[in-house]
Amino acid sequence: MALAIRDVREHDLDAVLALNNAAGRSILALDAAQLRYFYEHADYFRVAEIDGHIAGFLIALREGGDYVSTNYRWFNAHYPAFVYIDRIVIANAYRRHGLGRIFYCDVNSYAEVRVPLLTCEVFLEPRDDVVVLFHGTYGFQEVGQQRMDDKGPQVSLLAKDLPSYAYVRDTYLDHGGLPAEPWLAERQRPFHDDSSQRRLAGERRP
Numbered sequence: 092m093a094l095a096i097r098d099v100r101e102h103d104l105d106a107v108l109a110l111n112n113a114a115g116r117s118i119l120a121l122d123a124a125q126l127r128y129f130y131e132h133a134d135y136f137r138v139a140e141i142d143g144h145i146a147g148f149l150i151a152l153r154e155g156g157d158y159v160s161t162n163y164r165w166f167n168a169h170y171p172a173f174v175y176i177d178r179i180v181i182a183n184a185y186r187r188h189g190l191g192r193i194f195y196c197d198v199n200s201y202a203e204v205r206v207p208l209l210t211c212e213v214f215l216e217p218r219d220d221v222v223v224l225f226h227g228t229y230g231f232q233e234v235g236q237q238r239m240d241d242k243g244p245q246v247s248l249l250a251k252d253l254p255s256y257a258y259v260r261d262t263y264l265d266h267g268g269l270p271a272e273p274w275l276a277e278r279q280r281p282f283h284d285d286s287s288q289r290r291l292a293g294e295r296r297p
């Protein structure tokens with residue numbers, strides 16, 4: 092079994108959309124326009140490809156955008172810099188094989204050289220102890236709770252400190268930026284995007 096974690100490509104979008112909308116009630120459905128927006132604007136959008144098939148994906152966003160998620164807005168109001176995990180979806184055939192942890196390791200590596208915090212949320216209604224335990228064992232701690240919209244579920248807002256960031260900031264970010272290495276490069280979007288004017292839209296359940 093050959094596994095590759097790579098940036099999403101345009102020809103992947105139909106498969107990603109189908110995977111998202113087959114994930115069940117824990118993931119809000121997307122339409123093609125919403126997914127296209129993520130494709131064009133998300134800071135991190137990677138897929139897991141196994142033997143030529145899309146087995147999962149993870150989308151994450153930096154701070155400072157006008158993304159409409161109430162949870163993203165909460166983090167934007169409380170922290171100046173972070174990476175927010177918007178959604179992770181694993182195909183049914185590949186669940187319980189560690190692919191979620193592989194994705195979280197990868198997004199952690201992306202985040203820790205850019206920001207001090209990795210953030211997300213988990214449902215408390217209905218509570219999924221597997222999901223709660225997964226995040227707890229990965230170093231996340233609860234920093235707040237809120238209800239998603241007027242009739243939405245209660246969620247636990249989680250953040251993970253990234254201790255490597257201080258070293259990277261003091262050694263590289265404050266002195267010319269990161270080295271020009273492929274694994275440190277920003278995702279190549281299909282158009283020029285000013286990172287100080289991120290415009291991220293959509294909606295998600297964890």
